Amino acid sequence: MEFLTQIIDTIYENFFDPKKRVFVGYLLSAILISFLWLCIVKKKNLAECFHKIFDKNIFFSKSAKADYFLFIINIIILMFLSPVLITQLAIATVVFEYLHSQTLLMPINSDSHYQFLIPYFFTITYFVLDDLTKFITHALMHKIPVLWEIHKTHHSARTLTPITIFRTHPLEGVIFVIRSALTQGVVIALFYYIYGDNITFITVLGANLMSFWFHLLGSNLRHSHIWINYWNWLEKIFISPAQHQIHHSIKKEHHNKNFGVTFAIWDYVFGTLCTSKDNEVRKFGIAENEHKYEHNILYLYISPFIGIYKIISKYILSRFQNTNKKTFIIKN
Numbered sequence: 001m002e003f004l005t006q007i008i009d010t011i012y013e014n015f016f017d018p019k020k021r022v023f024v025g026y027l028l029s030a031i032l033i034s035f036l037w038l039c040i041v042k043k044k045n046l047a048e049c050f051h052k053i054f055d056k057n058i059f060f061s062k063s064a065k066a067d068y069f070l071f072i073i074n075i076i077i078l079m080f081l082s083p084v085l086i087t088q089l090a091i092a093t094v095v096f097e098y099l100h101s102q103t104l105l106m107p108i109n110s111d112s113h114y115q116f117l118i119p120y121f122f123t124i125t126y127f128v129l130d131d132l133t134k135f136i137t138h139a140l141m142h143k144i145p146v147l148w149e150i151h152k153t154h155h156s157a158r159t160l161t162p163i164t165i166f167r168t169h170p171l172e173g174v175i176f177v178i179r180s181a182l183t184q185g186v187v188i189a190l191f192y193y194i195y196g197d198n199i200t201f202i203t204v205l206g207a208n209l210m211s212f213w214f215h216l217l218g219s220n221l222r223h224s225h226i227w228i229n230y231w232n233w234l235e236k237i238f239i240s241p242a243q244h245q246i247h248h249s250i251k252k253e254h255h256n257k258n259f260g261v262t263f264a265i266w267d268y269v270f271g272t273l274c275t276s277k278d279n280e281v282r283k284f285g286i287a288e289n290e291h292k293y294e295h296n297i298l299y300l301y302i303s304p305f306i307g308i309y310k311i312i313s314k315y316i317l318s319r320f321q322n323t324n325k326k327t328f329i330i331k332n
């Protein structure tokens with residue numbers, strides 16, 4: 001019974017805590033932005049906007065139903081895994097101890113007139129570095145074959161809804177929890193060491209100021225069927241919803257593009273940026289030979305293990321064949 005209450009509490013928290021991405025306030029702001037966009041930019045009438053936004057073919061598609069199941073099942077799985085994951089406090093302590101043992105970076109006397117700016121500096125630095133580590137981790141999930149097997153679950157979605165953000169394999173969840181703990185641990189320890197104990201996040205309704213605005217301004221539209229793009233120059237600074245939809249496109253030329261979350265600068269610098277101009281997406285997902293039963297819940301959970309097993313056995317086999325070839329050459 002207690003277990004069930006815990007599950008319901010976590011689901012409730014996801015929709016009613018402003019720190020969470022699918023907080024009801026952010027979902028409502030995404031609906032409002034969609035209405036404004038379709039009415040003003042696309043010149044549609046209210047009824048057309050309504051049918052487009054609440055398209056039942058999207059929200060009740062096989063793919064979306066699989067997303068809803070994964071959302072619930074992952075909550076249960078991560079409930080068991082979270083106590084064993086490394087905490088950011090442990091990481092912060094290790095970094096803090098290290099900073100005390102070195103002499104290159106020294107604490108700053110905090111009796112300055114600009115002391116009130118430190119929390120803003122801290123909040124922005126954390127948000128930017130968090131975005132950078134998300135970009136790096138995401139790019140690695142695409143580039144390293146073993147990690148791609150795990151990340152494929154997210155890309156197997158054929159329709160996108162705000163809940164698709166939860167369509168991930170639990171192993172990806174673990175990787176991202178570790179990433180977040182590392183980033184938070186390092187930034188907190190660094191600021192605590194340099195500026196002393198007056199560091200706090202600037203928050204709105206308990207959420208990080210920057211995350212609050214990112215979500216309020218339509219972060220949920222990234223996983224949606226509403227194609228909202230920015231001016232070309234702005235898409236080189238911030239990732240538009242359309243740019244993440246390009247990231248989900250089945251087209252070969254769109255593969256491995258737009259790994260960024262908030263900032264497009266990382267993609268721009270590393271040559272993986274794809275702006276929305278002339279890049280409209282027709283179909284989401286990955287090729288059928290990449291993921292056979294994309295809406296089968298059990299398959300979504302076991303397919304990364306099958307994929308990883310195949311990669312490892314292929315590697316071992318090629319090593320074995322190489323050794324045999326070498327022995328044959330030496331013998332002859």
Ligand SMILES: [Zn+2]
Pocket residue numbers: 138142151155247
């Ligand atoms: Zn991806």
Ligand SMILES: [Zn+2]
Pocket residue numbers: 154223244248
């Ligand atoms: Zn996505």
